[in-house]
Amino acid sequence: NTQTFPCYCWLVGDSKIEVREGTGKKLSDEILAQELAHRQAQLKERQKTYRWQVWAPGIPKCIDAKSLADLPQDACFADEKRSDFERSLQFALLELSLKKLVISFGRSWEDLDDFKQTFWKLRSPIAEYVMEHWKEDWFFGHLFLNGSNPRRIQRCSQLPSNFPVSGDMVQASLSPNTTLNKELKAGNIYLVDYGILEGVPANVIRGKKQYIAAPLCLLYEHPDNGLIPIAIQLEQNPTKDTPIFLPNDPPLAWLLAKMWVRHAEFQVFQVLSHLLRTHLIAEVFCVATLRQLPSVHPINKLLTPHLKYTLEINCRARTKLISKDGIFEKMASTGGEGLLVLFQKECKIMNYRSLQPRHDFIDRGVTKLNKYFYREHTLMLWDAIEKFVSSIVSLYYTSDNEVVQDSELQAWIKDVVEEGFVNVPQFGLPNELKNKQELITVLSVVIFTTTAQHAATNNAQFDFCSWVPNTPCTMRQPPPTDKDSVTMELIMNTIPDISQSCVQMAITWLLARTQPDAIPLAQYKEQYFTEPAAQKMIDNFRQDLKDIEEEILKQNKGLEPPYLYLCPSRMENSITI
Numbered sequence: 001n002t003q004t005f006p007c008y009c010w011l012v013g014d015s016k017i018e019v020r021e022g023t024g025k026k027l028s029d030e031i032l033a034q035e036l037a038h039r040q041a042q043l044k045e046r047q048k049t050y051r052w053q054v055w056a057p058g059i060p061k062c063i064d065a066k067s068l069a070d071l072p073q074d075a076c077f078a079d080e081k082r083s084d085f086e087r088s089l090q091f092a093l094l095e096l097s098l099k100k101l102v103i104s105f106g107r108s109w110e111d112l113d114d115f116k117q118t119f120w121k122l123r124s125p126i127a128e129y130v131m132e133h134w135k136e137d138w139f140f141g142h143l144f145l146n147g148s149n150p151r152r153i154q155r156c157s158q159l160p161s162n163f164p165v166s167g168d169m170v171q172a173s174l175s176p177n178t179t180l181n182k183e184l185k186a187g188n189i190y191l192v193d194y195g196i197l198e199g200v201p202a203n204v205i206r207g208k209k210q211y212i213a214a215p216l217c218l219l220y221e222h223p224d225n226g227l228i229p230i231a232i233q234l235e236q237n238p239t240k241d242t243p244i245f246l247p248n249d250p251p252l253a254w255l256l257a258k259m260w261v262r263h264a265e266f267q268v269f270q271v272l273s274h275l276l277r278t279h280l281i282a283e284v285f286c287v288a289t290l291r292q293l294p295s296v297h298p299i300n301k302l303l304t305p306h307l308k309y310t311l312e313i314n315c316r317a318r319t320k321l322i323s324k325d326g327i328f329e330k331m332a333s334t335g336g337e338g339l340l341v342l343f344q345k346e347c348k349i350m351n352y353r354s355l356q357p358r359h360d361f362i363d364r365g366v367t368k369l370n371k372y373f374y375r376e377h378t379l380m381l382w383d384a385i386e387k388f389v390s391s392i393v394s395l396y397y398t399s400d401n402e403v404v405q406d407s408e409l410q411a412w413i414k415d416v417v418e419e420g421f422v423n424v425p426q427f428g429l430p431n432e433l434k435n436k437q438e439l440i441t442v443l444s445v446v447i448f449t450t451t452a453q454h455a456a457t458n459n460a461q462f463d464f465c466s467w468v469p470n471t472p473c474t475m476r477q478p479p480p481t482d483k484d485s486v487t488m489e490l491i492m493n494t495i496p497d498i499s500q501s502c503v504q505m506a507i508t509w510l511l512a513r514t515q516p517d518a519i520p521l522a523q524y525k526e527q528y529f530t531e532p533a534a535q536k537m538i539d540n541f542r543q544d545l546k547d548i549e550e551e552i553l554k555q556n557k558g559l560e561p562p563y564l565y566l567c568p569s570r571m572e573n574s575i576t577i
């Protein structure tokens with residue numbers, strides 16, 4: 001039961017008369033004066049309705065809406081989605097208060113195993129797998145490749161000057177007959193650097209100071225054991241007394257060092273990889289598309305299904321999640337002032353190139369890493385998306401010149417760059433489209449980001465973050481400075497308390513669960529394109545995705561834990577949550 005969407009809405013007085021006319025048309029395809037006038041009228045009205053806003057300095061602009069009430073009806077959740085979101089949130093929070101009650105009647109919160117008590121109704125097979133394996137070094141390494149934040153790791157061919165690891169320190173972790181230097185040269189050493197967290201002010205929650213560290217973690221791709229951590233330092237500016245934690249340190253010291261890395265990971269994952277690099281980037285394209293491309297424009301038809309509900313979920317995030325008194329400020333170490341500082345630091349370096357997976361893997365030097373399923377799956381998806389986009393673009397643009405001459409399209413990219421990303425100085429997306437390929441790339445970035453990239457981060461978050469010790473949202477004690485004094489008591493006093501842990505579980509569950517009205521990738525419910533040629537291209541796209549799905553399922557046979565977040569059937573067509 002697909003619905004054909006009108007391309008023209010004639011404004012007659014206050015009422016809109018919809019004319020069904022399915023063919024996508026560029027401005028230059030229009031002949032009738034009446035249609036030309038309509039295009040202009042529609043854009044004029046949209047530009048009045050959808051305005052840019054600077055929510056905070058130094059980050060991408062967003063929709064001008066102080067609250068949900070300001071959001072135009074067309075941008076809002078359907079009733080069913082709204083009530084589901086709100087009911088599910090209430091359900092999760094009720095779970096949480098029941099749990100708190102039960103836990104406080106039970107034993108005290110003394111041991112890591114006590115976290116099992118928070119694992120109640122909200123659970124998943126992978127979350128339970130995490131609970132069993134989170135202390136193991138191979139699993140810690142695995143998370144950088146196939147966890148919820150799979151693009152932080154980079155090749156290390158030379159040690160950073162502020163991370164003085166010596167060959168002797170790590171010799172025991174390497175395979176026999178090799179050295180750190182040899183392995184650095186051979187390209188088997190990797191680095192995860194949280195330098196971006198240096199100087200981010202830590203939150204104060206109910207009068208209690210929280211702590212943030214900016215760790216460095218060195219990893220080695222061991223021929224038998226896979227990617228394993230071999231050294232961790234919790235400071236960016238070490239003195240001679242700064243410890244470098246190693247796998248053969250006292251077990252609790254090594255464990256706590258890894259937990260500090262995972263805590264850094266929670267912050268950059270949620271704030272940068274998830275919120276900024278998928279939600280807020282998508283919103284820029286959403287606002288520009290509404291403002292600059294009339295409904296009849298083929299690129300509007302192409303993008304609209306991939307931008308559905310993004311304005312509302314982002315508006316909810318700005319008013320309830322990252323706002324003053326929002327969930328982040330109440331629960332996370334980067335809540336409050338820190339959040340904005342972190343956003344701004346990333347926006348100083350964020351670039352368009354890194355949104356293109358093939359470039360991203362080359363730039364990070366991770367093209368050779370084994371069992372990097374995120375990489376393998378995203379490349380397949382990128383290629384399918386780009387092929388589809390390319391076919392649609394070629395249907396409406398026969399030459400580069402037609403791209404250059406399309407004044408609506410040029411106004412669109414200008415709005416994206418000169419309004420949306422004006423405060424992202426290194427973004428590197430030109431404000432003009434010079435040929436078809438540039439158009440194809442930017443459209444592929446939008447569709448890839450709003451589907452595959454969002455699925456890889458959002459949909460994995462409950463699995464990997466609900467076992468709170470594995471990815472703590474805050475730390476209540478400073479990082480250890482002495483390996484021999486790490487006790488279980490210190491660990492328990494450091495990681496999130498009962499109520500912070502429960503909220504972390506509740507929110508990650510709310511966001512990662514399958515959405516009841518989800519539209520999977522490429523299942524265009526609203527039939528914006530009616531031309532048979534375009535329909536055929538959509539069919540081809542679906543077939544390519546089916547093949548990818550089969551390939552992913554085949555790869556996953558016997559895989560522990562499975563990596564299924566990038567199955568096309570499991571990802572939504574837009575960022576709706």
Ligand code: OYP
Binds near residue numbers: 316332473
């Ligand atoms: C929006 O009404 C979103 O209270 C989640 O935002 C939750 C709300 C609003 C609050 C609803 C309400 C979704 C998009 C996003 C994002 C990335 C950050 C997610 C962080 C989740 C983890 C929080 C745990 C803190 C302890």
